Amino acid sequence: MLKKSWLILLLGIIFISWNAYAQHDNLHRRSSVYEAPKDPLVIQKLDKWQDLKFGMIIHWGVYAVPGMIESWALCSEDWINRDSTITYNDFKKWYWGLADEFNPVNFDPDQWADAADAAGMKYLVFTTKHHDGFNMFDTQQTDYKITAGPFKNHPKSNVAKYVFEAFRKKDFMIGAYFSKPDWHSQYYWWSKYATADRNNNYDIRKNPWRWNKYKEFTYSQIGELMHDYGDIDILWLDGGWVRPLETVNEEVLSWGARIPEWSQDIDMPKIAKMAREAQPGILMVDRTVHGPYENYQTPEQSVPAEQLDVPWESCMTLGHSWGYHPRQNYKSVNKVVHTLVEVVAKGGSLLLGVGPKPDGTLPDEDVKRLKGIGDWLEVNGEAIYDTRTVNYYKENNIYFTQDKKGKTFAILLVEENMEIPNTVSWSTQQSVKGKSVRLLDGNKKLEVNKGGGEIVVTIPEKIRKEIKQKEAIVFAFENE
Structure with a gap:
C-alpha cells in the first residue's frame, strides 16, 4: 500500500476537481411536485421554520482528517478521478482507516453555536452520518462511529448530543442530517460484489433478507436519533436515489446515475410514523423524493431562477467544499448577503455549509466571515426574518x-x-x-x-x- 502521507498529499491535489464534480452533480436537485403536509403540528412547525430564513449545515466526519471531499471518493462513478496507481480496495481500506486517526481533542460545539448565532442564523442541520457510514453519534447498530475510535474516552465523545445541546442553548431549531445510503454497511454495499456506484451493489429481489436487514438497520438508527437526542425539529434525509422504484422520474434520470432495476425502498411511512410519535410535528425532508415526506424542498448549490410558491431552502457552502479543506475558496460576505436576500425574496431560506477542522474547532476564517454576515443582519434583519414574498x-x-x-x-x-x-x-x-x-x-x-x-x-x-x-x-x- 502507498505511504499514507503521500496518499494524503495526492488527495489534496485532486480534491478540487472531485469537489467541483460533486457540486455539479448535485445542482438543481429539486422535486417538481410538492405535497403540503396535513398534520396541524407539522404545519405549525413549518410556518415557524419559514420565519427563520437562515441556517447552518455542518459536515464533519473522517473526511476532515485529510481535508477531502465527504464520502464521494469511495464511489466508483465516471465523474470521480482517483490516481490510477492506487487500487480501489487499497483506497477504501485507507479511507475506512481514517476512523482510527480521527481524534478531535479540541471539539468545541459552543464555539460553533456562538459563530452561528453571531452570523444571525436561526436553525441547524448537523451530519449525524454521511454516505460513508461513519456515525457522529453513539449508535448501537455498528462500531463504525466516533465513540469507538481514539475519541471514545472524551467526555463529549457522543458528538451529535453535544452539538444539539450547544445550539439548543441558543434557541436554534435542531435538524439531524442522516444519509439513507450507508456505504460501510454490509447490508448496503455487500463485499461479495464490487461497489460500482452510489447504489446498493446487489439485486434486492434475489436477496430480500439482506435488504430487510438494511431497512431494520436504518429504522433503528433513525429511532435512536429520534428517542435519545432531545427535541429534534427536522429530519433531513439525504441520498435521494434510495427510494421506491416507482418514484423515479425524469428529474432523477437527469442526475446521470445508474438506476437499478429493483426498488431501494426503506419504508418511509414506517420511519415517519415512528419519528412523529417520538417528535410530534417534526419536519421530514426526504430530499428530492416528492410526496408526504418532503415537507420542504432543497435545491443544492443553486438558487431557483424564479420565485417558488412552496417551502424551500437553498443549501450552499460558505467556501467551495462542504467539509473542512485547508485551502478553502471562500465566498465573500457581500456574496452571501446578496444570496440570502435573493433567496428570501423568492420565498426560500438559506442553509449555509461549514466544515470544522479535524481538531473539532471551526476555522478562524469561517468565524470571521460568519460574523460579517451577522453584522449586516443585526442592522437589516427586519427585512429578512419573519417575512414572506x-x-x-x-x-x-x-x-x-x-x-x-x-x-x-x-x-x-x-x-x-x-x-x-x-x-x-x-x-x-x-x-x-x-x-x-x-x-x-x-x-x-x-x-x-x-x-x-x-x-x-x-x-x-x-x-x-x-x-x-x-x-x-x-x-x-x-x-x-
Whole structure:
C-alpha cells in the first residue's frame, strides 16, 4: 500500500476537481411536485421554520482528517478521478482507516453555536452520518462511529448530543442530517460484489433478507436519533436515489446515475410514523423524493431562477467544499448577503455549509466571515426574518420582501467597491404610502418623490457616509 502521507498529499491535489464534480452533480436537485403536509403540528412547525430564513449545515466526519471531499471518493462513478496507481480496495481500506486517526481533542460545539448565532442564523442541520457510514453519534447498530475510535474516552465523545445541546442553548431549531445510503454497511454495499456506484451493489429481489436487514438497520438508527437526542425539529434525509422504484422520474434520470432495476425502498411511512410519535410535528425532508415526506424542498448549490410558491431552502457552502479543506475558496460576505436576500425574496431560506477542522474547532476564517454576515443582519434583519414574498419581488438589483403586518422592504444590492448612489428608484408597482421611507441602517427617514411611474428615494451625502453595512441597503415603508 502507498505511504499514507503521500496518499494524503495526492488527495489534496485532486480534491478540487472531485469537489467541483460533486457540486455539479448535485445542482438543481429539486422535486417538481410538492405535497403540503396535513398534520396541524407539522404545519405549525413549518410556518415557524419559514420565519427563520437562515441556517447552518455542518459536515464533519473522517473526511476532515485529510481535508477531502465527504464520502464521494469511495464511489466508483465516471465523474470521480482517483490516481490510477492506487487500487480501489487499497483506497477504501485507507479511507475506512481514517476512523482510527480521527481524534478531535479540541471539539468545541459552543464555539460553533456562538459563530452561528453571531452570523444571525436561526436553525441547524448537523451530519449525524454521511454516505460513508461513519456515525457522529453513539449508535448501537455498528462500531463504525466516533465513540469507538481514539475519541471514545472524551467526555463529549457522543458528538451529535453535544452539538444539539450547544445550539439548543441558543434557541436554534435542531435538524439531524442522516444519509439513507450507508456505504460501510454490509447490508448496503455487500463485499461479495464490487461497489460500482452510489447504489446498493446487489439485486434486492434475489436477496430480500439482506435488504430487510438494511431497512431494520436504518429504522433503528433513525429511532435512536429520534428517542435519545432531545427535541429534534427536522429530519433531513439525504441520498435521494434510495427510494421506491416507482418514484423515479425524469428529474432523477437527469442526475446521470445508474438506476437499478429493483426498488431501494426503506419504508418511509414506517420511519415517519415512528419519528412523529417520538417528535410530534417534526419536519421530514426526504430530499428530492416528492410526496408526504418532503415537507420542504432543497435545491443544492443553486438558487431557483424564479420565485417558488412552496417551502424551500437553498443549501450552499460558505467556501467551495462542504467539509473542512485547508485551502478553502471562500465566498465573500457581500456574496452571501446578496444570496440570502435573493433567496428570501423568492420565498426560500438559506442553509449555509461549514466544515470544522479535524481538531473539532471551526476555522478562524469561517468565524470571521460568519460574523460579517451577522453584522449586516443585526442592522437589516427586519427585512429578512419573519417575512414572506410579494408578487413584484425584483426590479434590477432591488429585491422586495414584506413582513406579516404588511410592511414592505426594498433591498438594494450593492456590489463590492461600488459607491452607494445618491438616489435609488423603482417602479410604482411597489408604491410607497406617504412621502418618506425609513433607512434601516441608522434608522433615518428619507424623502420620496413620485412621478413618471417611479418611486425615487434620495440619500443625502451625510447619511450615505454614515451607512455601516454597505453590502445591501434596506428601505422600509408602508405600501399604498
